Amino acid sequence: MDVPTILTAFILTALAGLSTGIGSLIAFVAHRTNKKFLCFSLGLSAGVMIYVSFMEMMPSAKEELVSAFGDRMGILYLLLAFLGGMGLITLIDFLVPESGNPHEIHGVEDMDKKDPLHRVGFVVALSIAIHNFPEGIATFTTALGSLEVAIPISIAIAIHNIPEGIAISVPIYHSTGNRKKAFVYSFLSGLAEPVGALMAYLFLMPFWTSSVNGIILAVVSGIMVFISLDELLPSAEKYGEHHISIAGLVAGMAVMGFSLFLFA
DSSP states (O other): OOHHHHHHHHHHHHHHHTTHHHHHHHHHHOSSOOHHHHHHHHHHHHHHHHHHIIIIIHHHHHHHHHHHHOHHHHHHHHHHHHHHHHHHHHHHHHHSOGGGOTTOOOOGGGGGOOOGGGOOHHHHHHHHHHHHHHHHHHHHHHHHHOHHHHHHHHHHHHHHHHHHHHHHHHHHHHHHOOHHHHHHHHHHHTTHHHHHHHHHHHHHGGGOOHHHHHHHHHHHHHHHHHHIIIIIHHHHHHTTOHHHHHHHHHHHHHHHHHHHHHHO
């Protein structure tokens, strides 16, 4: 793997992760949450992730695993890796304390509320950092294989991280009364993604083969489908704009499909 490809993968992962800082800035600058925009954006991200998982990454993973292990065992390893990716992110969800659930929706107008239930700041920041770790692995390993796929995924994850930045900033502001600290913790939580990329580089790159690449693609597909179904779409629903989020979902699939077609 050449150095420019690895550096590009790190840069994409870092940009996607640090977009939590954008969410934090929105929380401090905006007066109200643009729910329609957030619903559409979350649906768009889910559409990109679901489409690329099933239409690009899983077929590529199947091709490499079948080539390495034969038809029957290759498909078995594909299925196990896909479900393993879902199992990994499910385990992370299980280990995160419920009080710091990063799926809890916050609007920027919550900055003006003094609800003690929001005073869970550092736990929320830590929880989202833990969730961002496998996303960093997913973005990094995808970028190593195909920039045409990795760039839309990076954008989708960055969009996904913007509401998380709001979700971190609101409770930290309420727990400390310090806007600067709320922004810093929101920004730093995004560093978990480049850290995930670094771990992938250190522990996966020395053993990188076509079969390992196939397994990683399937695992990443499982992670992204789970994130879409468990985080993105439910979050959009909580903003109360169902049809707009579905329109975003369809638009995300269309954008991803046409981009893959144009760069094929």
